[in-house]
Amino acid sequence: MVHPCFHHVALQPGVANNTACQDPLVKLKFSRIFATFFPQDGNFSSQVSSWLTAIEEKFEFYYYEHRISDIQIKKVEDLFLYFGVNPLHSQNNRVFRFWVYLLWVYSKLVIEGYQENDIFAFINGFRIEETKVVIMGSESKSYKPSSGYMFTGSKFAAMEKVLDFLNWEIKILANHQQYNGMMLTGREMDTAMENGSLNGWIQQGVLLLTSSLTYFEGGPVFESWQIFTDFLLKYLSDEVERIVFILLGNRVGRKKSLIDLNHGNNKMIELYHPARYTVQPQKEVIGHLDWMEALPFLNANMYLYRKFGKNGIIDWTSVDRIFAGQRERFQQYKQFFDGVFAKALPWENGKSVRVDGVTIV
Numbered sequence: 001m002v003h004p005c006f007h008h009v010a011l012q013p014g015v016a017n018n019t020a021c022q023d024p025l026v027k028l029k030f031s032r033i034f035a036t037f038f039p040q041d042g043n044f045s046s047q048v049s050s051w052l053t054a055i056e057e058k059f060e061f062y063y064y065e066h067r068i069s070d071i072q073i074k075k076v077e078d079l080f081l082y083f084g085v086n087p088l089h090s091q092n093n094r095v096f097r098f099w100v101y102l103l104w105v106y107s108k109l110v111i112e113g114y115q116e117n118d119i120f121a122f123i124n125g126f127r128i129e130e131t132k133v134v135i136m137g138s139e140s141k142s143y144k145p146s147s148g149y150m151f152t153g154s155k156f157a158a159m160e161k162v163l164d165f166l167n168w169e170i171k172i173l174a175n176h177q178q179y180n181g182m183m184l185t186g187r188e189m190d191t192a193m194e195n196g197s198l199n200g201w202i203q204q205g206v207l208l209l210t211s212s213l214t215y216f217e218g219g220p221v222f223e224s225w226q227i228f229t230d231f232l233l234k235y236l237s238d239e240v241e242r243i244v245f246i247l248l249g250n251r252v253g254r255k256k257s258l259i260d261l262n263h264g265n266n267k268m269i270e271l272y273h274p275a276r277y278t279v280q281p282q283k284e285v286i287g288h289l290d291w292m293e294a295l296p297f298l299n300a301n302m303y304l305y306r307k308f309g310k311n312g313i314i315d316w317t318s319v320d321r322i323f324a325g326q327r328e329r330f331q332q333y334k335q336f337f338d339g340v341f342a343k344a345l346p347w348e349n350g351k352s353v354r355v356d357g358v359t360i361v
Contacts, residue, residue: 002049003056003095008083011042019079020106028110034102035118050127058235061097061227068104076100101227108221109214119213121147125202129240132205133300133314136229136255137248137273138212150208152198159196161274163189165291166316169298177332181325184317192319200318207236211252233258241265242307244300249273267303269296305337 009016013031016038020030031038036048044052076099080087087096137150137158151159167184174182192198198208209232212225233255236243241264247253253270261268272289287293297316304312313333315326 002044002052003092005080005083005085005092005095005099006037006044006052007042008085009079009099010038010044013038015079015082019075020103021110026110028106028114028116030102030106032116033106033109033114033119036120036123045124047125047127048123050129051123054128054235054239055098056095058239059094059098059101059231061101068100072103072107073100076103101224105221105224108224112221114214114221117147117214119148122149122207122209125207126205128236130205131207131236131240131243132304132312133244133246134207134209134233134236135246135248136209136211136233136252138210138251148209148213149202150210152202152208153196155193155196157278158274159198160193161277163192163319165274166297166319168292169295170317172295173298173332173336177336179328179332182317182329182332184319188319188323195320197320200321200323201314201316203322204314204318206314211255230255230258237264237266242304243267244269244303246271246296246300249276265307267300269294269299271296301333302337302340305333306341310334 013029017030021028039045039048076096077087079099080092080096085092087093135150147153151162163184167189170182170184174180198206202208209229211229212222213228214221214225233245237245237259243264243266245256245259245266245268247256247268247270249272252273256268256270259266259268270289271291271294272285274291276283276285277291297314301313301316304314310330310333313330315322315329317323317329318326
């Protein structure tokens with residue numbers, strides 16, 4: 001059940017816009033930039049509802065008392081009271097803090113001259129408890145105004161490198177299994193790149209998330225987004241569990257303390273940001289951070305298969321949509337992993353081991 005304040009605000013976007021900013025010269029509308037929170041009928045899909053419930057249960061914003069002006073806090077208090085919701089009641093506290101947070105971020109985006117876009121579009125992909133893999137990277141200068149998604153929705157060099165590394169891993173598996181049905185064709189690769197689409201992954205519970213939901217070079221907007229993305233990492237680690245977290249680059253790697261590998265029974269893979277491989281000449285790479293050594297797609301699936309069986313496997317071959325032949329691909333993964341588990345006993349103790357030319361981490 002979604003908190004009633006979300007429903008009330010969704011039905012009256014004008015009230016939310018007026019609360020956020022009454023200056024007629026400001027063209028950036030609150031209800032446009034956060035459009036996911038404003039469905040026309042006020043009813044949220046089950047996907048969005050699950051994320052809003054997580055916010056209601058666990059969202060924290062301890063710093064707002066001294067980071068945000070009394071005027072902004074009073075605006076949200078008045079918004080809640082307008083809808084007959086007591087902002088001081090304990091059951092409303094976290095939702096109140098979230099709206100204060102959104103108003104705070106909005107004010108920063110106005111100052112930065114941000115263009116209108118649905119920043120939280122990524123929560124439409126699947127229910128939060130259906131998350132299997134989180135791939136988090138830092139924002140890119142070449143990235144267009146963001147929907148919160150990493151690598152999808154925009155064509156740029158780093159995404160092309162991700163698909164190159166994917167094809168490298170699929171080729172390893174296809175050669176081992178002597179089954180070419182795993183391979184991506186050049187046409188499929190080109191189509192995904194042209195559309196800037198990784199929707200096939202998203203449909204399977206892969207959360208592609210930027211550490212900063214909009215791009216700015218550091219500064220207050222970047223800082224404020226970390227509060228929300230940190231919240232998501234911690235929530236997914238603690239409440240959903242058995243997730244593979246793939247962290248890309250030094251900046252995102254600093255968030256690894258938020259991921260509980262013991263209590264949450266999660267797996268974490270740290271890698272270089274793929275943009276590193278687009279720069280020439282290439283700097284020397286450290287093995288365990290190198291995509292071609294760490295093999296994140298194979299290792300993520302191996303972990304998910306071990307925890308959930310065949311139902312946990314991600315069909316990485318289905319890039320921009322779910323391709324035909326998925327059942328057979330899952331069977332090939334299963335056969336390969338069963339063989340690895342029979343040979344790679346050290347892997348059970350968390351050690352890296354090489355089996356049939358594949359590094360298991």
